[in-house]
Amino acid sequence: MRYVADVVATMDEDCRVHRPGALDVAEGRIAWVGAAADAPVTRGLGEERRVGGLLMPGLVNAHGHSPMTLLRGAGDGLPLERWLSEAIWPKEARLTPEDVWWGMQLGCSELLRAGVTSTCELYLHSGAVADAALAAGIRCVLTPGIFDLPGAGPQATWQRLLEEAAQLHADLDGRDGLLRVGLGPHAAYTLPPDGLAAVAKVARELDALVHVHVAETRAEGDAVRARHGCGVPELLERAGILDGRVLAAHAVWVADDELDLFARQDVAVAHCPQSNAKLGSGVARVPAMIDRGLRVGIGTDGPASNDNLDLWEELKLAPLLARAVACDASVLGAVEALRLATNGGAAALGLDCGSLAPGRVADFVRVELEDAAFVPAQSGEDILTLLVWAASSRLVTDVWVAGRHLVSGGVCRSVDEPRARREVATRARRLRES
Ligand SMILES: [Zn+2]
Incomplete structure (x- = not known):
């Protein structure tokens, strides 16, 4: 054709x-x-x-939790720590695989209609996320969430979720030429050091991408430093995480020497300007990352902290914020922003999409x-x-x-969006009321 x-x-x-x-x-x-x-x-x-x-x-969404269409708008006005523990985790502990399947279907339709053809997803009930993504036909890097989800009991301990992720990798990596499976240790503050080390070991054995939230808020860095005596990047390095292929989501509160560490270990970054702004987390230092040659993509994050999956908004907001913070209109050009949303994201995820070139x-x-x-x-x-x-x-x-x-x-032809909207609305009501 x-x-x-x-x-x-x-x-x-x-x-x-x-x-x-x-x-x-x-x-x-x-x-x-x-x-x-x-x-x-x-x-x-x-x-x-x-x-x-x-x-x-097509645009590449470097960091998302798209099934959170089920929780869209939850906890507005709360900072990250309270937003997670009060508005998000109690509801996520009650999610069923069917909830997540419908949430992801609606998310895929929203992503595709916005011109997003690839998405990197970190969530629970990852088998359902994979099925819904494959049914929608979107390209997906699935990194099953690994952490002790508060309130979810023995079904969602990091050990159990790591085992399930490795099994999903065996079953689904490469499926339909559209799905890659990595590992999604949630963050340095939601996994113990031995959990991070266990993830690092499995990731090396599978040569799987490790997708982890890093230094999203100043409070995260302070808490990790108080508990472990070092910053988040160093903690990940000590656990062996940085020895493999790593995608660091957010990376808002990282110092120069930590960015140097990322550059030495070829850590990629998913920049999520809108989510960081909405949760009052700060603005990531994207120009400093690009100066060091880091692979940088941009992401929507989940639709409960954004509150949509329209990557075009990030595409505009990323250079706007970078210029506003630097008081310099020459920082992060428009074409560079477009590159981050396409080829940059593809490089960050290790995908051969993101540019129109023979063989891609x-x-x-x-x-x-x-x-x-x-x-x-x-x-x-x-x-x-x-x-x-x-x-x-x-x-x-x-x-x-x-x-x-x-x-x-x-109109998205691969998803029955009117049905997905109804299903998500009904299931979201149950999550709110129970
Ligand atoms: Zn996130």
């Missing part, structure tokens, strides 16, 4: 923009991309679709250009800049994952 569009934004190394551009897709991967006039004459290519608008890689998976989205947001763009770079500052997810009309057309006309 060949797609011809008015604009193709590759988000490759050089951020090339082709106007008009063509994209050839075969067997779920990109076979060729370039200026439409240069498109090769290929026998047996099949259909050519003129889609107009702009094609670009065919995860791409169409953005409507017939909109005031793109007037009066002149150059290709103008269009990329306005994608960040003026456009939004409302202009995403179509979404493909591995070449499969999942969203058309702004």
Whole structure:
């Protein structure tokens, strides 16, 4: 299949923009991309679709708990520690796998409609998360949550959850070419040191990604320092976590020497500006991370601390906050922000999506250009800049994952969203009342 569009934004190394551009897709991967006039004459290519608008890689959500659609809006106004212990964990302890399946289905529909084609998920009842993601057709890095969930009893101890995660890795890693399975030790403050060390050992054996909340709030760092005599990054290093492939979510309160440690150990970061702002946690030092060559992606976090799964909002907020904090308009350019949301996230997760280049998976989205947001763009770079500052997810009309057309006309075809909304509303009421 060949797609011809008015604009193709590759988000490759050089951020090339082709106007008009063509994209050839075969067997779920990109076979060729370039200026439409240069498109090769290929026998047996099949259909050519003129889609107009702009094609670009799908966005990569580097940190999410999408089934938390069930808890959307819970605990507004509380700081992280009270938000977790009073508004979130008591409800999560009562979740069933069916609740999580429906929560994830609704989350997938919301993500896909916003042009998000990959998501890194850390949650409970991970088998249900995997099934719901595969049913929706979204690309997913599943990192089953591992910690002692307060109030959940022996079903949710870190030992039990680590065993289940390793089993899920054996059963599901690589499924449908869409699902990767890693490990999700919740945080340094919700797992004992021997739990962190056990996770590190299993992760090394499986060569699995470790996805962990790191230094999200100042209070987290203070508590870890009081208990263990060192900061969160050093505690993770002592436990052996940093010896493997690591994705650190948030990393708001990290000092220069801790960022240097991340750089030495090639730790990737998922920056979640909106969740950090809503919970009053602070602003991560993204420019300092990029200066050190860290792989950085951006994430929505869960829809109870955001409160939606629209990564376009993060895409705009990340550079806005970085500039506001630095009092410097030259910090974190719009094209760089776009790179973080696509290729940067893919690199952070170890996925071969995030740019339109031959050999990469065919995860791409169409953005409507017939909109005031793109007037009066002149150059290709103008269009990329306005994608960040003026456009939004409302202009995403179509979404493909591995070449499969999942969203058309702004509607997610792979999820029964009206049913998912009803199911989540009913189940959320039960969680609130019981
Ligand atoms: Zn999180």
